[in-house]
Amino acid sequence: MSAAPEPRRRVYSYLGPAGTFTEAALQQVPAAKGQIWRPVHNAGEAFADVIEGRSDAAMIAIENSIEGGVSTTQDALATLPGLRIVGEYLVPVNFVLVAAPGTTMADVKTIAAHPVAYAQCHRWLGEHLPSHQHVPAASNVASAIGVLDGTLPAQAAIAPPGIILHHDLQVLASDIGDNTNAVTRFVLVTRTTQPTPRTGADKTSIIAELPNDRPGALLALLEQFSARGINLSLIESRPIGDALGRYRFVIDADGHIDDARMAEALMGLRRFSPRVVFLGSYPRADQLIVQYHDEFSDHVFSEAREWLDALVRGDAVE
Incomplete structure (x- = not known):
């Protein structure tokens, strides 16, 4: 009797190489454990992987708190x-500020960093390394790799904390970001499928265009939601891109979407x-239960429909 075939491993695209914030987001997905992680160079490549079937899903940055x-x-x-x-x-x-093993803070004269991270x-840099020079890098991970392999003329690099799990780097300083509350929100994107089951702590994402440029058009769009709590x-x-003033x-x-009010x-x-x-209805990352007034409960909407x-x-209706 032949053995049952191995189940197909799922493929997840993410902005690589290993050690990026996107990889840290993908590590939070239970279903991605033990599957194939496919590093890509940009979001466009990740979307193309999903659409063309090379990947089952892609992890994409969509919002930053700063x-x-x-x-x-x-x-x-x-x-x-799709x-x-x-x-x-x-x-x-x-x-973190990282460098090749054996490097000290006193050795650092030039720092490699992606412009956004820099x-x-x-x-922090003004307080601890006020005389440094900056060498731009293509990405947060590329800055560290460039210091390590000598392709960037710098003694240290600004990089994500996860970089040390993948490369032999020494951490010279941790928590060097100016805003300790900075957060990036990522979304897991697949081909079109049914919305995930309702949990009570959900979010629905859409993109909508205004019908025309007239007074009150945006208010009318927003009232679709406010009138239903x-x-x-x-x-x-x-911008839509086809003309000025079109958004x-x-x-x-x-x-x-399974909520009657939604x-x-x-x-x-x-x-x-x-x-x-x-774009989808899916569980909120913070797992906070959505609160609403009693007049916007599903029961109220169902009763109105029955009436x-x-x-x-x-x-005869009273």
Whole structure:
């Protein structure tokens, strides 16, 4: 009797190489343990992997607590068909100063760093290495590798803490970021599938366009949610690109598409907007239960529907 075939291992794309914040987000996905992790060079490559079937899912940065939404991710989700968000994950953004073994702080005259990471460490650098010079690097991980292999003319690098798990580097200083509360939000993206089951602590992401440029158009869009007691945790505008003054809005709403109030809001939005992209309903990373007033409970929406149906049937209704 032949042995049963080994189950196929799933493939997850992430912004590599190993040691990045994106890898740290992927480490939070239980289903990704023991599967194939595919490092890519940018978000576009990760999305293409999913769409073209090379990967089952991709981990993508979508929002930073300091810099706001990641525009390349938002624009890709708005324009690429067949994608669905199935989860979100939060990664604290902190940095370490690393160098080749044997290096001391006194040896550091030049620091390699990605420009964004460098900007987030200005205060610490001014206090501890005020006379340093900066060499830009292509990524947070590339800065450390460049110092280690000598391809960058620097004695130390600003990098993610996870870098030391993959390379023989010495940590000269930890927690060097200026904002200790900085967090990046990542989303796990798959091909279009059914929304994940409702948990009570959920988020729904959509992208919607305004019908035309007129007074009150944005207010009318937002009222689809406020009239149904739905809180919005994110709303950002992105240019559509076909003309000046034309925008689409990236929206995160508290709740799940299976909630009656959310379903009604989405239907109202569909009637109002010329284009709505449903990105997914998925568990919140913070696992906070969505709170709402009693008048917006599913029971109230169901009772209103039953009342209307009774009127249509001609029943006597008090």
